[in-house]
Amino acid sequence: MKKSLLAVCLLVLAFGAKARQNDTTLYHSSLVPGEVSIPAVNAPDPFFEPVAEYPGGISNLYQYFTARFQYPAKARKKNIQGRVIVSVVVEKDGRISHAAIERGISVELDKEALRLVALSPKWKPGTVNGQPVRVQRTLPINFVLASNKISY
Numbered sequence: 001m002k003k004s005l006l007a008v009c010l011l012v013l014a015f016g017a018k019a020r021q022n023d024t025t026l027y028h029s030s031l032v033p034g035e036v037s038i039p040a041v042n043a044p045d046p047f048f049e050p051v052a053e054y055p056g057g058i059s060n061l062y063q064y065f066t067a068r069f070q071y072p073a074k075a076r077k078k079n080i081q082g083r084v085i086v087s088v089v090v091e092k093d094g095r096i097s098h099a100a101i102e103r104g105i106s107v108e109l110d111k112e113a114l115r116l117v118a119l120s121p122k123w124k125p126g127t128v129n130g131q132p133v134r135v136q137r138t139l140p141i142n143f144v145l146a147s148n149k150i151s152y
Helices: 002-021 057-066 073-077 107-119
Strands: 026-030 082-090 096-103 126-128 131-144 149-151
Touching: 002 107, 073 096, 073 107, 082 126, 096 107
Parallel strands: 026 131
Antiparallel strands: 082 096, 082 131, 126 131, 131 149
């Protein structure tokens, strides 16, 4: 009886550890006002936000983008400018994945926004109770033709 109970306990512990390893909970964080949502499961309180952050902060991210962006010739010729909203997932190890256009303005500028995000180095991941977690971020990227720069 004791051996059976011990075996069942070990199985439960093993499956519980495996479930924690494959945690795919995705937290949401946003740079666009009014677009923040956090799942109730695993969040310590309703005002908690596990923020994933670019090294040096968001102003460094936009400096990084500005130094590397190339205004597409077709968009320049058509005088297309405006804000592209990109969503990304910052993985537990800081890698960027699942980049997608949430709101675009043209095929050319949408592709350029995705290219810039793909070039981004690793971020500081968000944490819950000291453990790294996956966090979805929303990044607004403003393409301004007159000043030939990216802003936020």
